[in-house]
Amino acid sequence: MPSRIAIVDDEPSVRDSLQTLLGMHGFYCKLFESGDAFLATQRNDFDCVFLDIRMPGRDGLQTLVEYRKGIAPKPVIMMSGHADISIAVKAMRLGAINFFEKPFQKGRILEAVSEAMQVSRDMQRALENKVDLQVRMEQLTPRERDVARLICAGLLNKQIAHELGISVRTVETHRGNLMSKMGVRTVAALVSILPISGLDGIDG
Known part of the structure; x- marks a missing residue:
């Protein structure tokens, strides 16, 4: 079965162009003209979501926050025709894995x-192996939990080093160790499995 992608944008031309591009590469796309329309569907049916920032009704950031409250939300790629750095940073800190300007x-x-x-x-493997994932979480050291918490808050290695009073190299070591222990390859995957693993909300 082809991977399913939700495209949420109030501009028909954007929806159509993305559907054409992704359809040519074997993806099934379902189109939504607003965040409200998307949130009213079976949101877990999708493997990935393209989400516009500026839309009538609930905007993209509000939609992202609401979507992330669900069970095992899938990766979200944000997009905007009027982006600035502050909006992009906010979107990433809210859980988006990428941001594109039109x-x-x-x-x-x-x-x-x-x-x-x-x-x-x-994420699917994490859902299927929830107990194993929780065991992995318990193997993290207190410092690795600190680093995980700050990574998921959107901080860069240099910022984490300053926050914890350690060197950037030490942060990189802890980061590599915790990613290995949690069995993920990317920061996006780490952030996405937080509600599953129990890492969400850790306080160090």
């Missing part, structure tokens, strides 16, 4: 979808 570069879109599908597969 018009798109086809190659970058396909790379982002490939990454999103890998994250989605990691």
Whole structure:
């Protein structure tokens, strides 16, 4: 069965162009003209979500927050025709795995979808092995939990080092160890499995 992608944008031309591009590469796309329409559906039916920032009714960031409250939300790629750095940073901290400004570069879109599908597969394995994932979480050291918490808050290695009073190299070591213990390849996958693993809300 082909991977399923939700495209949420109030511009028909954007929805159609993404559907054409992704359809040519074997993906099934379902189109939504607003965040409200998307949230009213069976949201767990999708492997990846393209979500516009500016839409009538609930905007993209509000939709992202609501979607992330669900059970095992899948990877979200944010997009905007009027983006700025602060909006992009906020979207990533709210759980988006990527951010694109319109018009798109086809190659970058396909790379982002490939990454999103890998994250989605990691999440599915996590759901199927919840007990194992919780055991992995228990193997984290207190410092690795600190680093995980700050990674998931959107901080970069240098910022984490400053926050914890350690070197950037030490942060990189802890980061590598915790990713290995949790069995994920990317930060996006780590953030996505938090509600499953019990890491969500850790206080160090």
